[in-house]
Amino acid sequence: MTEQIDPCIIVAREVDKIYPNGCHALKKVSMSVNRGEVVVVVGPSGSGKSTFLRTLNQLETISGGDVRIDGIHLTDSKTDINKIRAEVGMVFQSFNLFPHKTALENVMLAPMRVRKQSRTVADEKGRELMYKVGLAERMHSFPSQLSGGQQQRVAIARALAMAPSIMLFDEPTSALDPEMVGEVLDVMKSLAKEGMTMVVVTHEMGFAREVADRVVFMEEGELVVEETPERFFDNPTNTRLQKFLGQVL
Amino acid sequence: MDKQYNQAFWNTVFVLIMITIGIGVYMSSKSIDYTWRWERIPQYLINTEPQEVLAPFDGVIEIAADDKTLTVVADSGEDPFVISTYDLRDVEDGDIVFEGDPIAGIEGWQIGPITWGLVMTLKISMISLVFAMLIGLFTGLARISANPAVRNLAISYIELVRGTPLLVQIFIFYFFIGTVLDLDRFTAGVAALSVFTGAYIAEIIRSGIQSIHPGQMEAARSLGMNYVQAMVYVILPQAFKRTLPPMAGQFINLIKDSSLVSVISITDLSKAGREVVNSTFAPFEVWFTVALLYLVLTGGLSWMVQKLEKRLAASD
Secondary structure, X not given: OOOOOOOEEEEEEEEEEEOOOOOEEEEXXXXXXXXXXXXXXXXXXXXXXXXXXXXXXXXXXXXXXXXXXOOEEOOOOOOOHHHHHHHEEEEOOOOOOOOOOOHHHHHHHHHHHOOOOOHHHHHHHHHHHHHHOOOHHHOOOOHHHOOHHHHHHHHHHHHHOOOOOEEEEEOOOOOOOHHHHHHHHHHHXXXXXXXXXXXXXXXXXHHHHHHOOEEEEEEOOEEEEEEOHHHHHHOOOOHHHHHHHHHHO | OOOOOOHHHHXXXXXXXXXXXXXXXXXXXXXXXXXXXXXXXXXXXXXXXXXXXXXXXXXXXXXXXXXXXXXXXEOOOXXXXXXXXXXXXXXXXXXXXXXXXXXXXXXXXXXXXXHHHHXXXXXXXXXXXXXXXXXXXXXXXXXXXXXXXXXXXXXXHHHHHHOOOHHHHXXXXXXXXXXXXXXXXXXXXXXXXXXXXXXXHHHHHHHHHHOOOHHHXXXXXXXXXXXXXXXXXXXXXXXXXXXXXXXXXXXXXXHHHHHHHHHHOOOOHHHHHHHHHHHHOOHHHHHHHHHHHHHHHHHHHHHHHHHHHHHHHHHO
């Protein structure tokens, strides 16, 4: 291999998002993420952090700028967006498990339909992932029979089943009862340790400090601060960030 | 808290009211001097009368010695007419018969006209149901399409069909479209019923799909599924389950609406009823029987849908 691999797996350049109602959700947001890096995005609600995360797999279209995943322009009309999305796992605030399928079937569905894996292969991989997120005993339960924390762990397993190179987390613990936050964060921590590239939107400052390689602060659609966790939390220089941290810590 | 009712007492009240209604019906028939002739009805369901064999031409009867074969020798020199199995014999050896005279009877049973009507109603409803589901599914999906041409076509179809009476549509299908495309009356009837019911099913399916949380579509798409895969594996199974109750109502309407195809001379249950009334002069008995048979069809259908609903409730 003589070809040099670009260390940046996600490159967002001057991303603009204006909703049809005129709301300017993202204002020229630029950010890049290296392979294996964990980036945590924080900010007050309505700051555009979830919107920004969703532009990274085009669940949200962009009005201007450019997003590249692994060198491929998402906005290019020739890009097969389904192929990109298969490589970018996403975990939602409200889990969004498929309620008509058991936990294991949730995990197996996309590998079988998108990756065209056989049932046996998908089943074996699915069981392995259910074991990994600590739900081997509950894999034949329907989502309605699982607690919030368990559902979110199934959702993580479902995303991992596609063997993605990037994982996006959109406030994964915000809908959980406090006692269940830990079990989900533990799974995410072990993923980070394995070297998964992760972009995490969260309000869990402890997680940001402990796991993140970089922390990003967004406010009113702008990327305000991008720092290492130590400098971010211990010596914030930006006044807007100081105010925000004063409110949440 | 809901008020607690005395179950035994109020159930008795229910039964008493039903009995009163029954007596009311009986009394009102008495007041118009109606003579009930229920015994005339069964033969129109299953006919056990021996079937008459008529002489095909003028001739002379010859009966074999063992009384197993009956032959009509034609006066005109045509080939003789032979019956080798009969259960009743109306003629003797050497009798002279004329064309159309009854000569023998064959025992056995046949399906009566009302039963044939029932079979026709069932057949036309089931075939229409399949087509209506297909039309409804595609129109329902078109109705929520982002493409304005597709969406407006679907809306126009739905509004056009829902805004005109089924009876008028059946006439249009039979007399206009049927003539242009050279359709027989059965096909025209099925087409009219399918197109009519399809419009209602489309709206049911649309509302079912829209009732599914948008996060389901996002989750499916975020896993790399395309729109069709997400629809087929994620959205539609959930929408189908949610729309079962209104869908069952629509299916029952379809069975009942199928009675209107009798206007283009399809002998369904209703038309068979009308014909039998003409030959029995027992309208009350016939129409009660026909109503009961419709009730059996629709009741059976709702029972099956309820079973299905229970089975699908496993993931709730």
